[in-house]
Ligand SMILES: Nc1ncnc2c1ncn2[C@@H]1O[C@H](COP(=O)(O)OP(=O)(O)OP(=O)(O)O)[C@@H](O)[C@H]1O
């Protein structure tokens with residue numbers, strides 16, 4: 001048995017779980033900061049982004065070291081290369097959460113968050129997708145990965161309906177153009193985060209089957 | 219598998235050393251001009267299989283072989299097959315270097331001489347080309363007439379490879395040919411295999427997974443006398459079908 005190797009893979013898993021926790025928290029905090037117009041919380045999301053970047057670098061460096069020293073094959077190779085690809089998506093998720101927090105720092109959109117309740121609903125859905133995607137990877141749960149990929153349709157629908165609501169608000173002059181644009185950007189970021197969660201799930205499928213987006217790439 | 223020609227076809231092969239059932243119903247086609255690697259734990263029958271291809275097991279008392287072995291469609295075990303001719307067509311390099319107790323030159327010239335080449339110039343050329351091909355010429359060129367036994371293990375092995383290619387076989391069987399070689403000589407031999415595969419069909423046993431992955435086109439995984447999985451090397455090392463293959467190549471075996 002390769003105890004050292006198993007240990008390295010275990011650490012990689014743990015670090016991915018930890019990074020997953022960090023990005024879920026970043027999204028949740030960014031949304032709470034918006035709702036409560038809490039600048040302190042928003043600032044912490046922006047500040048914490050560097051920790052996510054560090055986690056990404058550490059995971060990348062672990063993967064490269066495993067490739068160099070352990071020369072993984074088969075399942076191990078697929079696992080390490082999937083991890084290497086998916087941390088990029090995880091890091092982008094944190095960037096998008098920081099982008100949302102930055103909007104919160106420069107504008108007070110709490111009012112529109114209360115009027116358009118679906119933004120909260122959408123954010124919860126997105127967080128659920130992100131945590132599910134990371135879980136699917138660490139537990140190698142391809143069924144879960146597929147469910148998450150399907151969830152993206154709901155997020156896309158929410159995006160359209162929220163967008164229409166915002167347009168209505170502008171038409172009825174119920175909110176300022178500035179706030180409306182900010183709100184639209186926020187939901188666009190959320191929609192992007194869901195896409196990155198889908199990407200992570202596609203790497204889970206690759207890990208299990210060697211297929212990425214229905215193409216055998218290994 | 220794709221439209222590649224089959225050099226050696228083996229079907230329903232069973233081999234017994236007395237009571238020991240060493241090969242169990244092996245079905246495997248070795249492709250022409252391809253490198254086929256045989257991997258598996260010690261004692262699983264890799265060497266036995268390789269040796270059965272050029273009838274080296276005929277000499278083992280108590281050894282019983284059934285099944286069909288076809289070289290270019292012709293039965294290797296048919297009555298009247300001259301094993302000397304067979305072994306010229308299917309050459310072998312063994313696990314342990316086994317130079318003949320004679321000079322380096324004579325080792326390499328041995329086969330060509332047996333096959334009737336007498337011209338000194340021609341023999342000189344064959345010896346030099348074979349030694350170059352086996353990546354050992356520079357190290358031995360000044361002592362060609364010294365005993366091959368005076369060489370280091372790695373050098374002896376490369377002289378044995380030179381001896382095998384000197385007769386221009388159609389198939390070269392190599393049983394862990396680089397296990398005693400340093401990394402540089404190993405890479406030279408691997409390069410050699412790559413360059414000669416246009417002319418030869420190579421079957422190689424190796425315990426080095428990276429080597430199998432680097433050099434071979436096809437890989438067969440053996441386990442206690444059975445062939446568990448056989449397929450394109452890229453597939454075996456990225457998506458093996460059988461869990462036992464996966465466990466073995468990822469080092470989780472046993
Ligand atoms: N000449 C022989 N006489 C009797 N039994 C033999 C002989 N050669 C091999 N065997 C037996 O046949 C089985 C397969 O041996 P073989 O040498 O083919 O294994 P292998 O896969 O080449 O192992 P290794 O990786 O250690 O070289 C073993 O159980 C071995 O003990």
Ligand SMILES: [Mg+2]
Pocket residue numbers: 264265266313393423
């Ligand atoms: Mg052997």
